[in-house]
Amino acid sequence: MPTNHPVTTLSRQPASQPLLRPPASETFRGEPYPPRRFKRGRRVVGCLGLAALATTAGATPATAAQSFSASAWAGATKMATPTTLTETLPGVLVQGGMTNRLKTTLFAYTKPGDTVRAAFRRSSLPQDSWAPSTIKLISPSGVVTDELTVDERTTLTTIVGSERVSTEDGVWSIVVEDRPPAGEVRGANLVWEVSVNRSGAPLRGRVFTESLGVHTGPPADIDLYALTRTGGLYRQLLRAYDGIDSTLQVSNKGNTRLGDPECSPTYRSVPMPTSPEAGGIGRTFRQPSDASDCSGLERYRLFFEAPAPDLPAITPRWADGRTSDTWLGARYSPPQVTGLTFSRRASGANAGVLTGTLPTQPGTVDLQIDTDGDGQFDGSADVRLSRTVPRTGTFSVDWDGKDGAGAPTPTTKPVSMRATLSRTNEAHFLRIDAERSIGGIEIERLTGGTTAPRAVHFDDSLFADSSAARHSRSTPAVSPPSGLDSLGGLHRWAPDDTAAGRNPNMNDGSTGSWGDLRSIDDWAFGADRASANLVLAADIPTPAPTPAPTATATPTPTSPPPTTTPSPMPTPASALTPAPTPTSGHPGTPRTPLRSDSSSLASTGSESVAIGIGAAGAVALGAAAYLLRRRNRRASSDDATPPAPTS
Known part of the structure; x- marks a missing residue:
């Protein structure tokens, strides 16, 4: 592949001026354009089977690109097929890319009434290889409104694309897919425009991607804006960039180690997984693209212009059907803990x-x-x-x-x-398989603090023992802890000496340019802190309480229950009031009647048996005494009464 081309900066052309194939007499680097031979690509047939919509100046149906359109109910109304093209990134061709598994997705946010415009054509520069490709336009509701094909029948002046007035608030997908012949590694490499307008007036800051597969022939300047989920905003400028077929990504992880459950950043540049460099050490690293297999991965939105200030913070309708990660116009708030x-x-x-x-x-x-x-x-x-x-x-x-x-x-x-x-809003800028980065990279932090806004960090120490045969160098190998100021560009590798017949794109893991088959990581972060x-508190063990001595309980004296005098028990009158009996043989002397103590027992109520026994005994004694007194009286009476006279 020819190398060492001069730097070209292409300006945007007026929308009314079509990009035509250069005349046959035009030369490149002093030589006429060589004839181009392409292998037949695989023709992709759309499933909708509707009429072709690609417009070609003077082209016959056999040479026109194939386009298939969905009906108007798909969330958009067909306007026209573009006849002009204003490059979104001048001098930078779009492709699916190996890192992206042959598909690059471009996104465009629209409101109802906005027009989304997608236009593509093959490059007219002879050093730009290409492969057949398909382009799909998908509405925010997930309906494929257009499916376009670019193959060997598509002439260099054919513009393939579509303009649609959106009826939905949401994000469109424009998917570019490489379809090279079997066994070949080639990208679509299309000149392209994706834009949003209303009534013909451009609405800037609405188009972005999450991973950009690109092809550059002559080196070009690439100006991008990386927006994080929480409003961190960075501007990335690649000067005189010529990665040939390369991929640009920005995320919060960068290169990670395969098998790491936390998918933590490695904070270093690494060989690509397909590279044999250093015994294939690149197979132990990866450039993650899916949060489902990389914990906490955030793929930042890579805008082609400064993000529009009226973008919604979240929009739920995405053409790819995602239900999470639907943030869009994030706003920055200072950090807090x-x-x-x-x-x-x-x-x-x-x-x-x-x-x-x-x-x-x-x-x-x-x-x-x-x-x-x-x-x-x-x-x-x-x-x-x-x-x-x-x-x-x-x-x-x-x-x-x-x-x-x-x-x-x-x-x-x-x-x-x-x-x-x-280190808020940490952002890792990857240049993947970039053969040449002549002017290096400049990164400017636009939110998150004003201290050292262009500080960049990198670590290429993993390449120290495997770069001897490389055709170019990048120094220093490691940035200091505080980073390096990237103003004007740094972390660059110079053009290769093509006069010595050295090819920058060797793909052998040992020669070629310094960036060939490597993933170069430059990271930056916010200066705000919180x-x-x-x-x-101290954790002092509480001592166990000392038990008090056990005291012997002194019984409390119990007073006898109060004595109550019960009613006298009924007894025979003769027994209760016997006639006075003189004592000691002296009749007429009164005697105290005999009494029972059962009345005192009756007060306890718990000794009824004793009461009964006592009462019975008292009665028996009283009766015995009564009988004894009667006998004594009788005897006394017998002694005191003289016998009656005998007649």
């Missing part, structure tokens, strides 16, 4: 988990622990732990309860902690 708590795993040790919330911005949480209690966080015994939090929401950081020397910290003293959020403090 809220809701800090710490939970010990067990009593008697400080090991546990700090939890908190990042409500506005993701980033890196640094937990500092003042283990020596001096009120500072920078002592030799103090602890610092870091955790990357890829999304807003709750976070947690584990601490083993030990100080900087590895000794357990006592729980008898309070421990101060500070959680600081930094912090919150927490004091972990």
Whole structure:
């Protein structure tokens, strides 16, 4: 492939001026255009089977591109087939790309009444290889409104495309798919325009992608804007870029290690998975494209102009049918750290988990622990732990309860902690399989703090032992901790010496240009910070209470129950009031009647049996006494009465 072409900066052409094939007499680099021979590509037949819509100046149906259109109910009204084309990225051709699995998706946001315009044609430059391709326009409701085919019958002046007035509020998809012949690796490599307008007036900042497969012949300047989910905005400028067939991506992960369950950034440039470099070490890394197999992955929106200020924060209708990741016009809010708590795993040790919330911005949480209690966080015994939090929401950081020397910290003293959020909106800019990046990269942070707005970080140390045979170099290999100012472009690799017959696109993992079959990572992040403090209270064990001596209970004296006098028991009158009996043989002397103590027993109520026995005994004694007195009286009477005279 010819290399070392001069830099060309192409300006946008008026919409009324068609791009025509150069005349046969025109030359390139002083030589006439060579004849082009193409292998027959696979013809793709649309399933809708409607009339062809591609317009070709003077082309016969046999040479026209195939286009199939859905009916008007698909969420848009057909307007026309474009007859002119104003390049979205001048000098940069679009392709599906190997990294994108042969498909690049361009997105366009519309409101009802807006017109979405998609136009494509083959490149007229001789060094631009190409492959048959298909282009699909899909409405926000998911209906394929147009399916277009570019193949060997499509002339260089044929513009393939569609203009539709949208009836929906949502995001259209324009999908470019490479369809090379079997066994060949070639991209569609189309000159292209995707735009949105209303009544003919352009609506800028509505078109974007998430991964851009491109082909460059002569080096070109590429100006892009990367927008994060939480409103972080970066401007990326690639000067004199000639990646040949390459892919541009921006995400919060960059290159990751295969098999890492957290899919954490590696913070380094790596060989591509298909490269044999360094024994095939690239197979242990990847450039993730799907959050389903990369935890926390955020693919940032890569706009071709500054994002329109009236974009909605979220739009639920996407042509690709997604139900999550539907954010669009994110607005920036300063970072915050809220809701800090710490939970010990067990009593008697400080090991546990700090939890908190990042409500506005993701980033890196640094937990500092003042283990020596001096009120500072920078002592030799103090602890610092870091955790990357890829999304807003709750976070947690584990601490083993030990100080900087590895000794357990006592729980008898309070421990101060500070959680600081930094490196917000971390963005990794990947140049994948870029053979030449002559002017390097410039990254400017547009939100998230004004300190060092163009600072860029990179680490190419993995290539130190495998770059000796490369045709170009990039120095330095590692940026300092504070990064390097990218103003004017840095992290570049110079053109190859084509006069020596060296091809930058060797694809062998050892020669070729410095960027061949490599994924080069440049990252940046916000300067805004936020912090919150927490004091972990001392955990002093509560001593077990000492039991009081057991005292012997002294019985309380019990007073006898009050005595009540019961009513006298009924007895015979003779028994209760016997006649006075003189004592000692002296008749007429009164005697106290005999009484029973049963009345005192009756007061207890619990001794009824004793009462009964006592009463019966008293009656018996009384009766015996009565009989004895009667006998004594009788005897006395017999002694005192003289015998009657005898007649």
